[in-house]
Amino acid sequence: MNFAALTRVALRALSVNKLRSALTMLGIIIGVAAVIVMIAVGAGAQARVEAQIRALGSNLLMVLSGARTQGGVRLGVGSNLTLSEDDAIAINREIAEALAAPALRGGAQVVWGNSNWATQIYGTTPEYLGVREWTLESGRVFESAEMSGAGKVCVVGQTVVRELFGGADPLGQVIRIKRVPFTVIGVLGTKGQSMIGTDQDDIILVPIATARSRVLGTASLAKQRAVSTIWVKVAEGYDTKRVEEQVRALLRQRHRLQPGAEDDFSLRNLAELMAAQEASSRVLALLLAAVASVSLVVGGIGIMNIMLVSVTERTREIGLRMAVGARTRDILGQFLVEAVTLSLIGGLIGVLLGVGAALAVARFAGWQVLLSGEAVALAVAFALAIGVFFGFYPARRAARLNPVEALRFE
Amino acid sequence: MAEPLIRVRGLEKVYRVGDNRVVALAGVSLEVGRGEFVAIMGPSGSGKSTFMNLIGCLDRPTAGEYWLDGQAIAALPADALAAVRNRHVGFVFQSFNLLARTSAAENVELPLVYAGVTARERHTRAREMLARVGLADRAGHLPQQLSGGQQQRVAIARALVTRPSLILADEPTGALDSRTSLEIMALFQALNRQGMTVVIVTHEPDVARFAHRALRFLDGRVVADEHTAAPADAERLLVGDAVPA
Incomplete structure (x- = not known):
């Protein structure tokens, strides 16, 4: 049949x-x-x-400044700014498969015309975009003259564009961050929510020197070139674990830590966490x-x-x-x-x-x-x-x- | 002398029931020629059903030889036996054994399905056979829409459709009233006159009188082999019945 x-x-x-x-x-x-x-x-x-994971950027390491103990009170990660911009420069110079960007972070009220918005201010370098695999929707990032001369320019995130500018083209506009006028030179692409649900597009990037002297910092910090965070991206195809150890060794050497002494910074392997x-x-x-x-x-x-x-x-x-x-x-x-x-x-x-x-x-x-x-x-x-x-x-x-x-x- | 259609030598069948050996057939040797009309008789347990299963290739003997149409059957494997049943034997059962919810024509076609005949030819041959048993107008009917006699005619058409060399009927009138039984026997006699070899198993002498030859079984052996030159004619009895004297 x-x-x-x-x-x-x-x-x-x-x-x-x-x-x-x-x-x-x-x-x-x-x-x-x-x-x-x-x-x-x-x-x-x-x-x-x-x-x-894609939104965070893949193969990401995060170096955080260490904790400080003040009169027996331990103040938590970042209370002692042990990291400096020079550490990030050293990482970029010494470790070929790593791309590092230092960052100083703080909140500030931002004003444009008669609208205002509270957002996160990130003092960093142009490498930050590469580290976070973040694209520019329009405009440009900071030039080296703006970096060294603490130029009053900024790159704004999508949420800021929506909330502060109400959808108007922000390029070339002047906004005030803590009463300091900044010219918008770039607009970031959409990044979306982070793993814990925070809006990653609610951000304004400024040159790190500008952030330190004009927005977030104090005069003493300005001398130290200290930063709270260094973001490190491991190039595609390299073992993040190995690069993590290289970064640790380099920083210990730069901070002159004796063998056996504790790190004065903490290293987080986000890629591993995500994996x-x-x-x-x-x-x-x-x-x-x-x-x-x-x-x-x-x-x-x-x-x-x-x-x-x-x-x-x-x-x-x-x-x-x-x-x-x-x-x-x-x-x-x-x-x-x-x-x-x-x-x-x-x-x-x-x-x-x-x-x-x-x-x-x-x-x-x-x-x-x-x-x-x-x-x-x-x-x-x-x-x-x-x-x-x-x-x-x-x-x-x-x-x-x-x-x-x-x-x-x- | 021409090869007989059925030739058995020392046919034995022994069943094991627990520790007991039950001898159903204790060495039967006989021949049935082409065109014969044979009635196999005997009380229940005499071995007649076992004998019919063996010559119908439904079962294999414990010992002995069997040739059907010159082909040695006893040692064939199961699928080869299925092919022999399909081509050489047409079965007719007491309870008709038609497939329910399946039209008369499709029931008749069933053996051709297993013979690998194309659908078109199956339809033609099924209609032809139904016409031959007088049911040309009932092809599309389901078994439950047909009377007992009509159902048995469908079963006979199914037995004939592969053009077998042998029709094997097991108590074919056992479930029918006497008049319908006569009609069925008349049909068998008509087929026999056209050259078909017919073997009927029955315990009714009334049925056996239409055969040319009667084989009587008892305790697994053939105890009598009687030939009748002039068996009763079912057709004439039917006519006689219809016109009371």
Whole structure:
């Protein structure tokens, strides 16, 4: 018997017990739908983490100034500005695979015309954009004359453009940061939310010397060239762990720390942190899919159960088919195709239900979901495999019946 | 002498039921020629059903030889037996064994499906066979829409459709009233007159009187082999029945 004929026979047999067939399919429908929804939700979560990593900039190290103890009170990271601009310059000079940008950070009220906005002021160098993989939407970054001469120029983030300028073109406009006039020379591209949900576009970049002398700092800081943070980007393809150790060794040497003495700065490997989070979200996605596939297997057992019942019910039919010339493989094929038809129809309905449910989750629960053709194909292939696997035993049982006994079966 | 259609030598069948050996067939040797109409008779447990299963290639003997149409059958594997059943034997059962929810024509086509005949030819031959058993106008009917006699005719058409060399009928009138039984026997006699070899298993002497030859089984052996030159004519009895004296 050819495949089309077998499928017709299977469909007819299944249509005899419509309710029973539908209930049997339900197991597969739920299983496939669950697999698709779980993969979509898991992939969505993973995509979100990956987007955050991209927003932060990949392979990022962060060097923070050390803690100071004042009269027995430990004041926390950054309370003692042990890092300096020269440390960043040294890193750029000594470690070829690292790009470093020093940063001084502080908040300030910003005024343009009759609107104002409180935002974050970042004193840094042009390297900062390269380190954070941040692009300029328009304009330019600081020139070296502006860097050395503490030029009163700034580059603004998208949130500042929206809130302060109300969407007007900020290029060439003069804004006041703590009453000091700055000319806007560049506009940053959109970066989005950070991993902890802060708005990374709510920022104004100024040359670090300007920030120190005009906006954030004091005269004493100006002499020290001290900075709170140095961002370090490790070039693509290099081991961040190794570069991290190189940076640590260089800074210890520059700060003249004895062997065994504690670091007077702290080094954070953001790339590793992110990688850990990505790995955990991937494990979660895998776990969700695995739990969902358990329900598919349970559906498969339902198919096997019903196929065994069906074989017993139709023993005489099997005997008759054998008497008129059906071979072992004809009977095997007939019942196998019947089981696979059940699982495949269930699988296709499950795909529709699963895609619908995933879209509903995205819409009503507001979760990010990611539907992929691969996931759908995987679920259908899995359903097919379940049909073959759980259909084989009942089918073989039918094919091995003795025709004499099958014909006599009541 | 021409090769007989059925030739069996020392045919034995022993079943094991727990520790007991049950001898169903204790060495049967006989021949059935082409065109014969044979009735196999005997009480239940006499071995007649076992014998029919063996010559119908549904089962394999414990010992002995069997040639059907010159082909040695006893040692064939299961799928080869299926092919022999498909091509050489047409079965008719007491309970008809038609597939439910399947039209008369499709039931008749079933053996051709396993013979690998194309759909177009299957349809033609099924209609032809239904016409031959007098059911040309019932091709699209489902079994449950047909009377018992009509269902058995469909079953006979199914047995004939592969043009077998042998029709094997197991109590074909057991589920039918006496008049319908006569009609079915008349059909078998008509087929036999056209050259078909017919073997009927029955325990009713009333059915056996239409055969040329009666084989009586008892305790797994053939105890009598009787030939009748002039068996009863079912067709004439039917006409006689219709016109009461």
